[in-house]
Amino acid sequence: MNKQDILLEIGLEEMPARFVTQSMNQLGEKVSKFLNEQNIEHGDVLLYSTPRRLAVIVKDTVDAQADTNEEAKGPAKKIAQSENGEWSKAAAGFAKGQGMSVDDIYFKEVNGVEYAYVNKFVKGRLTAELLPSLKDIALSLTFGKNMRWGNSDIRYVRPIKWIVALFGTKVIPFEMAGVQSGNETIGHRFLGTTATIVDASSYEETLKQQFVIVDPIKRRHMIVEGLKELEKQNNWVIPIDDALLEEVNNLVEYPTALSGSFSKEFLDLPEEVLITSMKEHQRYFPVKKANGTLLSHFVTVRNGNDHAIDKVARGNEKVLRARLADADFFYKEDQKANIDDLVKKLEKIVYHEKIGTLSEKVARIRRISSALANLTDASEEVKTSTDRAAQICKFDLVTQMVYEFPELQGIMGEKYAHQKGEKEDVAVAVNEHYKPRFAEDTVPSTKTGALVSLADKLDTITACFAVGIIPTGSQDPYALRRQATGIVQTMMDHEWHVPLADVIAAGVKEVLHDSIGEKDASTLKEEIIAFFMLRVKHILQEKGIRYDIIDAVLAKRSGTLKEMEEAASVLMSHKEDEEFKETMEALSRVVNIAKKAEDDQGVDPSFFENEEEKQLYSAYSDLETAWTRAESMSARYELLAGLKRLIEQYFDNTMVMAEDAQVKQNRLALMRRLAMFILEFADVPAIMTK
Amino acid sequence: MNIQDMILTLQKHWSDQGCILMQAYDVEKGAGTMSPYTFLRAIGPEPWNVAYVEPSRRPADGRYGENPNRLYQHHQFQVIMKPSPDNIQELYLDSLKALGIDPLEHDIRFVEDNWENPSLGCAGLGWEVWLDGMEITQFTYFQQVGGLECKPVSVEITYGIERLASYIQEKENVFELEWTNGFTIHDIFYQPEFEHSKYTFETSNVDMLFNLFGVYEKEAKRQMDEGLVHPAYDYVLKCSHVFNLLDARGAISVTERTAYIGRMRNLARQVAKTFYDEREKLGFPILKQKGMADHE
Numbered sequence: 001m002n003k004q005d006i007l008l009e010i011g012l013e014e015m016p017a018r019f020v021t022q023s024m025n026q027l028g029e030k031v032s033k034f035l036n037e038q039n040i041e042h043g044d045v046l047l048y049s050t051p052r053r054l055a056v057i058v059k060d061t062v063d064a065q066a067d068t069n070e071e072a073k074g075p076a077k078k079i080a081q082s083e084n085g086e087w088s089k090a091a092a093g094f095a096k097g098q099g100m101s102v103d104d105i106y107f108k109e110v111n112g113v114e115y116a117y118v119n120k121f122v123k124g125r126l127t128a129e130l131l132p133s134l135k136d137i138a139l140s141l142t143f144g145k146n147m148r149w150g151n152s153d154i155r156y157v158r159p160i161k162w163i164v165a166l167f168g169t170k171v172i173p174f175e176m177a178g179v180q181s182g183n184e185t186i187g188h189r190f191l192g193t194t195a196t197i198v199d200a201s202s203y204e205e206t207l208k209q210q211f212v213i214v215d216p217i218k219r220r221h222m223i224v225e226g227l228k229e230l231e232k233q234n235n236w237v238i239p240i241d242d243a244l245l246e247e248v249n250n251l252v253e254y255p256t257a258l259s260g261s262f263s264k265e266f267l268d269l270p271e272e273v274l275i276t277s278m279k280e281h282q283r284y285f286p287v288k289k290a291n292g293t294l295l296s297h298f299v300t301v302r303n304g305n306d307h308a309i310d311k312v313a314r315g316n317e318k319v320l321r322a323r324l325a326d327a328d329f330f331y332k333e334d335q336k337a338n339i340d341d342l343v344k345k346l347e348k349i350v351y352h353e354k355i356g357t358l359s360e361k362v363a364r365i366r367r368i369s370s371a372l373a374n375l376t377d378a379s380e381e382v383k384t385s386t387d388r389a390a391q392i393c394k395f396d397l398v399t400q401m402v403y404e405f406p407e408l409q410g411i412m413g414e415k416y417a418h419q420k421g422e423k424e425d426v427a428v429a430v431n432e433h434y435k436p437r438f439a440e441d442t443v444p445s446t447k448t449g450a451l452v453s454l455a456d457k458l459d460t461i462t463a464c465f466a467v468g469i470i471p472t473g474s475q476d477p478y479a480l481r482r483q484a485t486g487i488v489q490t491m492m493d494h495e496w497h498v499p500l501a502d503v504i505a506a507g508v509k510e511v512l513h514d515s516i517g518e519k520d521a522s523t524l525k526e527e528i529i530a531f532f533m534l535r536v537k538h539i540l541q542e543k544g545i546r547y548d549i550i551d552a553v554l555a556k557r558s559g560t561l562k563e564m565e566e567a568a569s570v571l572m573s574h575k576e577d578e579e580f581k582e583t584m585e586a587l588s589r590v591v592n593i594a595k596k597a598e599d600d601q602g603v604d605p606s607f608f609e610n611e612e613e614k615q616l617y618s619a620y621s622d623l624e625t626a627w628t629r630a631e632s633m634s635a636r637y638e639l640l641a642g643l644k645r646l647i648e649q650y651f652d653n654t655m656v657m658a659e660d661a662q663v664k665q666n667r668l669a670l671m672r673r674l675a676m677f678i679l680e681f682a683d684v685p686a687i688m689t690k
Numbered sequence: 691m692n693i694q695d696m697i698l699t700l701q702k703h704w705s706d707q708g709c710i711l712m713q714a715y716d717v718e719k720g721a722g723t724m725s726p727y728t729f730l731r732a733i734g735p736e737p738w739n740v741a742y743v744e745p746s747r748r749p750a751d752g753r754y755g756e757n758p759n760r761l762y763q764h765h766q767f768q769v770i771m772k773p774s775p776d777n778i779q780e781l782y783l784d785s786l787k788a789l790g791i792d793p794l795e796h797d798i799r800f801v802e803d804n805w806e807n808p809s810l811g812c813a814g815l816g817w818e819v820w821l822d823g824m825e826i827t828q829f830t831y832f833q834q835v836g837g838l839e840c841k842p843v844s845v846e847i848t849y850g851i852e853r854l855a856s857y858i859q860e861k862e863n864v865f866e867l868e869w870t871n872g873f874t875i876h877d878i879f880y881q882p883e884f885e886h887s888k889y890t891f892e893t894s895n896v897d898m899l900f901n902l903f904g905v906y907e908k909e910a911k912r913q914m915d916e917g918l919v920h921p922a923y924d925y926v927l928k929c930s931h932v933f934n935l936l937d938a939r940g941a942i943s944v945t946e947r948t949a950y951i952g953r954m955r956n957l958a959r960q961v962a963k964t965f966y967d968e969r970e971k972l973g974f975p976i977l978k979q980k981g982m983a984d985h986e
Contacts, residue, residue, distance in 0.1 A: 013779060013800070014799075014800035014801075014802075014817060015802075016802035017801075017802060018802070051800075145804065145815060147815040147831055147833060147843075148831070148833065148840075148841075148843050149774050149831050149843050149845075150773040150774045150775070150776065150842060150843060151773045151842045151843075158815075159776075159831075161776075189783075189793070189798075190793040190794055190798070191794070251799060251801065252799075282823050284823075300823060302797040303797055303798075303799050304794075304797060307794055307795070308794070308795035308796075311795050311796065311822075312795075312796060312797045312822050314822075315796065315797075315821065315822025315823065315824065315857065316797075316822050316823040318822075318824070318856075318857075318862070319822070319823040319824040320823070321862075322758070322759045322862075325758065325759070326757070326759060326760070329757065345940065348896075348940060348941060349940055349941065349942070349943045350941070350942060350943050350946045351943040351946065352943065352946050352949070353946055353949055357943075358943055398940060403750075477948060
């Protein structure tokens with residue numbers, strides 16, 4: 001069978017760099033899927049992309065679908081044929097529907113009934129006839145962001161400019177977004193011209209002559225080689241940041257690396273400022289010495305060849321010089337300022353019109369962090385640092401550098417705090433209190449940082465809830481969910497043995513102290529606890545905890561997060577135990593019947609009527625002392641599980657709801673006391689057992 | 691090439707492409723996009739091709755005339771074409787060549803930049819154009835204006851005049867740029883730069899500005915109720931400028947910004963909607979004229 005290559009190239013106005021690779025892969029997957037579904041045999045699928053094109057080559061594609069035989073089932077024989085062998089209308093209809101005649105019908109028995117069948121031969125269609133469907137594949141690509149242009153109704157990543165579609169040397173004809181497919185491609189925007197692609201095998205080379213390296217791996221290699229060459233020539237180290245390399249690779253069709261310099265005096269700026277200016281703003285690679293210190297050079301990758309490359313270098317130097325001169329000005333201005341003066345400026349900044357100024361927020365952060373420091377038994381030293389860190393945690397927001405580089409908030413705060421002689425842990429906390437900054441970020445490493453971080457986030461959440469800014473569905477403009485998750489993670493990682501409810505109460509107290517919103521304390525507290533519980537649930541789900549076990553450990557809201565998490569993992573580790581089901585059932589019986597108990601009248605052993613009661617009571621008395629001594633949730637689980645046999649024997653021999661009222665009260669009282677321990681571990685009846 | 695010649699060159703270039711040459715609009719604004727020649731005319735089906743220079747005020751960028759790269763007021767050369775022509779990137783690159791920028795001697799790139807102006811309910815997709823690493827132009831396909839889907843889509847090209855000039859004239863300091871015949875930016879704009887910076891950061895009356903925001907907002911709404919789109923929109927622009935002054939003074943926090951921007955966006959949406967309705971009542975007259983011209 002004749003085999004030829006398929007080439008599809010979609011020419012576009014410059015795509016966003018971040019979409020190039022994923023779109024290329026998507027095109028490849030969709031084309032292979034189509035060919036496989038259509039039973040078209042083919043060889044390798046090769047992928048290409050630049051900022052202006054997505055392309056796929058399918059090697060050795062056969063010129064027709066494989067032929068197939070299909071057996072089609074029709075009506076039962078008694079419906080298909082009369083007793084004297086005449087074909088019914090149903091049989092004729094079935095045969096016709098399959099493109100055959102009644103003469104082709106044969107019978108086969110299925111579960112004792114005979115049915116009409118035809119064997120349908122399907123001739124494979126020509127590949128060339130099917131390939132215009134590439135249009136639908138091209139249009140079905142999805143991108144992170146789509147746009148419309150001109151009068152077109154199509155939504156695509158960027159406007160479509162040309163399409164090359166070839167099967168062998170023949171054009172696959174179709175039209176999309178007003179563009180007709182053909183065999184003409186477009187080369188580099190400035191160095192190339194249009195060019196005719198003869199067939200897929202000459203695609204890469206033809207475009208190379210037009211200054212386009214279509215294979216992204218080869219293009220990346222050219223960049224890396226260029227960087228290495230500069231390293232060698234100048235005795236530099238150019239650390240390769242993969243994300244930056246990937247981005248730069250998708251910004252150019254024909255890369256040429258070049259270097260430039262900036263004045264050495266800018267090296268006095270903090271490294272973060274220099275690196276942010278170079279990497280984030282200019283997509284330059286910073287240059288270092290072997291020992292890791294920054295040098296006053298940078299490397300950029302031009303989209304083009306080395307013609308007039310000095311001019312390009314001078315232009316880039318000019319841009320960076322302007323940026324660094326700006327940063328330098330801000331840095332020097334900021335250093336003239338005194339931290340306490342900057343803190344004072346926060347009085348003028350309204351945080352939210354219903355919540356008050358940043359200065360008021362900072363005052364609450366101080367009060368909340370102090371309450372949290374007491375709750376967590378912080379040392380006097382930590383308390384002092386926490387108070388200072390809380391007081392100055394927002395000062396860098398009014399520095400010029402952070403105004404200009406908002407991504408450096410906290411980072412500049414730490415730097416300036418150091419320079420102004422603040423204590424080490426105070427300076428660190430100014431930066432750390434923003435942590436975790438994003439979903440995968442770590443929590444604050446120091447206790448001081450954790451206390452200020454929690455106080456800040458708690459204040460934001462509480463104040464927002466107080467004035468009715470509550471996340472719903474996809475609406476969470478102040479990222480309250482992320483902040484609540486941050487609080488929960490920090491408490492878990494720092495192993496704070498403090499009930500979440502107490503932490504929340506501290507926030508509520510201080511927010512209401514400032515008369516924010518119109519809710520009363522208990523309503524506000526309930527709303528926030530419920531909100532946090534959803535976050536905790538989410539975190540436990542992420543850790544692979546079964547949903548019913550999550551519900552069971554969260555039922556007791558006054559527990560500490562650490563306890564909840566531990567109880568959940570203990571239950572997860574025992575859920576496959578042989579006796580797990582019976583243990584849970586025994587404990588559940590206690591909890592369920594204990595609900596019938598009225599006020600605790602105390603347990604009076606003189607009312608006991610049988611041995612099992614006495615034994616369970618004595619086990620309960622032992623439990624009281626052992627419980628407080630048990631250091632882990634796992635030990636507590638063992639204590640409860642150890643009661644299983646006694647509980648079973650108790651219920652086998654004892655009627656709790658006895659006729660004698662005093663006996664009944666006495667038995668319920670014991671149940672109630674036992675249930676309190678069980679519920680302190682988890683809401684056991686919520687756990688599903690098979 | 692001095693700035694005056696640059697402007698003349700760009701005007702000639704875009705005039706040759708069929709753009710109406712307009713003059714700057716006379717209410718303070720932060721960007722050429724906010725001119726009604728862009729904001730309102732990008733709405734609805736009527737074709738619209740214009741080019742104009744827009745002096746744009748960015749109070750937060752004021753530096754008392756001391757910083758070589760920053761200005762309280764800079765100039766934008768604004769081009770709007772609706773619907774966006776298929777060869778718009780080529781037309782744009784030709785304009786750079788007309789300014790004497792030879793692409794073979796530079797590194798010109800189109801880098802993703804999704805532009806948004808939340809206070810006007812505008813969003814667009816496109817690029818910032820880099821000339822040897824310097825952003826010289828915003829190039830945007832409008833997708834939404836005043837909360838309305840754009841159909842057809844307008845393309846907006848915004849050249850930063852001073853940026854481009856500093857490159858063309860090879861000057862490090864914006865104040866040394868030649869406007870025309872020995873007149874520099876310093877000669878023309880230094881004093882207002884200094885005074886406006888001092889006003890913005892030191893002497894503005896914050897209480898009065900907060901008050902003005904409320905007054906302008908109210909008047910915008912009142913004119914909207916009267917169905918008077920253009921007067922209402924002028925007051926929206928005034929709200930925006932007052933907001934920028936307060937913001938530059940550091941009087942509005944990040945969180946509170948959201949609320950103020952929301953208020954302006956609501957106004958802008960109403961203006962946009964009313965403008966569309968009013969044009970529809972008139973039968974989209976430019977669309978009609980164009981249709982007739984095509985018949986002849």
